[in-house]
Amino acid sequence: MAEMWISMGPQHPMTHGLWTLKVKVDGETIVDADPELGYLHRSVEKMGERRKYFMNTTLTDRLCYASSTTWTHCYTHTVEELMEVEVPVRAQYIRTIMLELQRLASHLMWAGAYMPDLGHITGALYFWRDRELFLNLLELPSGSRLLYNFIRIGGVKRDLPNGFEEKTERILKLFEQRLDEYSDLFENSKIFRMRTDDVGKFTAEQAKNFGITGPNLRGCGTKFDLRKHDTYEIYEEIDWDISTREAGPGYSDCFSRYMVRIDEMKESVRIIRDCFKKMPAGATLASRIPVRAHGEAFRRTEDSRGEAMMYVVGDGSDRPYRWKIKSPMFTTMSACPHYLKGYKLADIPAIMGSIDICIGETDK
Amino acid sequence: MDLVLLIFWFLASLILASAWAVVNGNDIVHSVVWLATVFLLTACLFIIADAEFLAVIQVLVYVGAISVVIIFGIMLTKRTLKGGEDV
Amino acid sequence: MNIDEFMQQLSSSKGVSNISKIRKNTVKLDLTKEESLDFFVSIKSEFEHCSLISAIDNQPDFELVYHFSCMNQSIVVDDSNCAVMLEAHIYLKREAPSVDSIANIWFGADWHEREAFDLMGIYFIGHPDLRRVLLPEGFAGHPLRKDYVYEIHEEEW
Amino acid sequence: MSLFTACRSMAEWTAEYLLIPIFNFQAGLFPPFSNPAGSVADWLGTDGGLDTLAWTYAVNIAFMVGMTNLILVIHLERKIAARIQDRRGPMLSLRSLRELKEDLAGEAPTWKFKDNYSGIGIIQNLVDGIKAITKELIVPTKADRFLFTMGPIIFISSSVFLLVLFPLSDRFAASSAPAGLMVIMAAFSIAPIGVLTSGWASNNKYSMIGGMRSAAQLMAYEIPLLLSMAGVFLLAGSFDPVTIVEQQQEGTWLFGLPMWNIIPQFIGFIVFMICILAEVERVPFDLPEAEAELVEGWTTEYSGIRYMLFLAAEYIRGFAGAAVATILFLGGWAGPWPVPPEIWFLIKVYLIIIFWIFIRWSVPRIRTDQILELGWKKLLPLSLINILIVILMVEIYPYFSNIITLPEVF
Incomplete structure (x- = not known):
């Protein structure tokens, strides 16, 4: 049996969405790979040019179905810079809480999707069971469970409801206990380590060159997090650390990428607690929100999957002239032939799952 | 006619037919499956001859090893996926 | 190196004009199309991460905006740990929108260039594999151009 | 008493009172021709014929026991997997099927939720089998x-x-x-x-x-x-x-x-x-x-x-x-x-x-x-x-x- 091309996708359990990975295998060893996108392309950028600035939050909510708040926040943050809107401090705290809750939900969604990739169905149900807790929390202020549309230009939609802090604290306590419990089932499991150790390795230099950001880069031991290094909202006033892991000197494998996300969840819990402690009273929406904007603005935020960037150009009308979205997964997936090569066919889901693909944001 | 003899002739003719199919098969995997049939029917012959242990060993060793032959058949021969590209 | 020293250093590079600091950590500059490749090679050691390539249809001409980020703290903003960004603008004529590819310098720029080619129709010279990335093969036109005509395509997609 | 002796006595009984009369009756239907049914009846009367019948019974009983076990194993797998995963697993009961019919017919529900879906769910396997056959x-x-x-x-x-x-x-x-x-x-x-x-x-x-x-x-x-x-x-x-x-x-x-x-x-x-x-x-x-x-x-x-x-x-x-x-x-x-x-x-x-x-x-x-x-x-x-x-x-x-x-x- 000579080398052959196998097409994984667009309907395949490994893809976590709609894309095709064509792999060339020699027996079971991967020789070459060719990712193909476009099955979920919705031309968000073009649609955005036809809508008013505040209408586009509906589109950004739908960029990534697992992490919609972070994308809406990235957009509103850029447009606020373009329009020079001052966001009230309380709104910034509420935003931070919502962002971290969303990050927790997104990481739990990832962990739940990663376990079936390794053949561990029970893990999926455990992590998704915990995700429900955070979806309940996100539902309380925003009123919906998947696409929140809660962060608006100039602040947030409404103030947090009564009793939100107590409910959050209760759920966070439960969640921390469960994370400790899971460490036996996953991190200390021999077969889990066999599947993830020394698989899908890339060094920090390679990762930067490939354009890989976020938890995948921090899995190489690089201490780089935009919440600290290009800070926004009130992250610099909050007490938290960047979580990094490395599999060896300066490189990451699937296990270190897994552990970085678990650590990040613990950090998010810390951030949320600290936010509640320091949150002041006040307004939640800016008093003056312009409709038109002129100029250009570029902002980057730390999405659950890496650096989300948006570049908005306004020509003085009430619609963006050009709106460019940079999705972290777009560049990460482009490098997949490099970090897939040489591994076995069964490693493809393990590697592609560990970098946390989201096709909604990638295809835009 | 004796029942045992009847069964013997029946099995023997089946063995011969399968062996003919092994030789004249178009496809190597078809041939190998017919070969497995030959071995299985031979094991049945052994059972008729009251050599049960031999029959079991025949199945275990020869039929069990057929899958290896299939692998070699697939790996060492070039086959075109029907209506598609080369494998 | 402080960001102000870095701006001083940039001003001596060829093809660079209009250097300004638009945020405390972002340097904006204009580049000429001819000197762009040499300039990008020279900043590779500081800016090891190509963040974004956006193409803008400025009617009539095109504008390419490159964003690079410095992750290794070789350039700092005062005493904060803010990561520095470089924003380079290249203006292209509408008749021949082509520019040298940087996909061989930063691998991360590969798909950004493909996307700019796909949606805006800008040609990157020397790109290893310049084909459409989001739209299907054989799609007619480049939809993010302002003069793109909407029409219902009768093809199978 | 072993399975075979039980099957042997069962075979003797069925051969004597059921099978031999039937085959003899069939043989009597077409007397002019040499009818195989008659020779089968003769063969069933012999020791070898009874042994063969007894083995057939034994094999069928063992097979049925195995197949019943199969349903139990599948059910066990579903239920234990569900409990491991913090859910309930199949709970379909015959009553719930009847009331599902009422529900589909648009009649007013005459049941309470708790009483309805409290079966242990073993018929879920049968339902799945029926579903698979109809595909x-x-x-x-x-x-x-x-x-x-x-x-x-x-x-x-x-x-x-x-x-x-x-x-x-x-x-x-x-x-x-x-x-x-x-x-x-x-x-x-x-x-x-x-x-x-x-x-x-x-x-x-x-x-x-x-x-x-x-x-x-x-x-x-x-x-x-x-x-x-x-x-x-x-x-x-x-x-x-x-x-x-x-x-x-x-x-x-x-x-x-x-x-x-x-x-x-x-x-x-x-x-x-x-x-x-x-x-x-x-x-x-x-x-x-x-x-x-x-x-x-x-x-x-x-x-x-x-x-x-x-x-x-x-x-x-x-x-x-x-x-x-x-x-x-x-x-x-x-x-x-x-x-x-x-x-x-x-x-x-x-x-x-x-x-x-x-x-x-x-x-x-x-x-x-x-x-x-x-x-x-x-x-x-x-x-x-x-x-x-x-x-x-x-x-x-x-x-x-x-x-x-x-x-x-x-």
């Missing part, structure tokens, strides 16, 4: 039609054949071949041909890789499996399940407990349990149908009742594997008196199956190269060490025991 059987256009149909036949028939091969006790057995366990292993070893042919004939790359993985796995695990069984055969001096179980009752251990083979041959037991898991293709060794990368492996292109029978056949193989482990290492049907030996046997088999279910739902799947490495580099030497221990026990220990009288530990 369309799809054959891919470019598949090899002959082998595509042959594959399931080989796989399912060789698996169902297993059901009548193992005895539930020394008296409840459909087959009593002296080479009993070797027949079981021979039947086990036919199935990979079915896997390979159906994987190859599907004309699908995923299916073919799944088939190849199955064959590679078979090659890596068949040898340690048989070698770990060889220790037991050496100790018992026989392939017969009855002899093996009786041999395990001979020695005693601490506090007069019977020394089952699991105690002297613990290494062999570990090797055998790992290998039989790989043989019946359960997690973590279900590489041929790894759904994460190979969609469904070699069963990708199958649909309807064929796919359902594949699943059922795998459970049958699992059940048979657990039964073999029980016979070889856990003392078979031996157990304290008030519980009948057949029930003891089923209890032990179900304990092993529950253990497998716990494994299945709490570990990930391992990789092809790792599974081969484990098989060739670790399990093969371990099984050889096990045989060495058994040889020492059989050959050297009696020599020493003549010199020093040890307390009866071994």
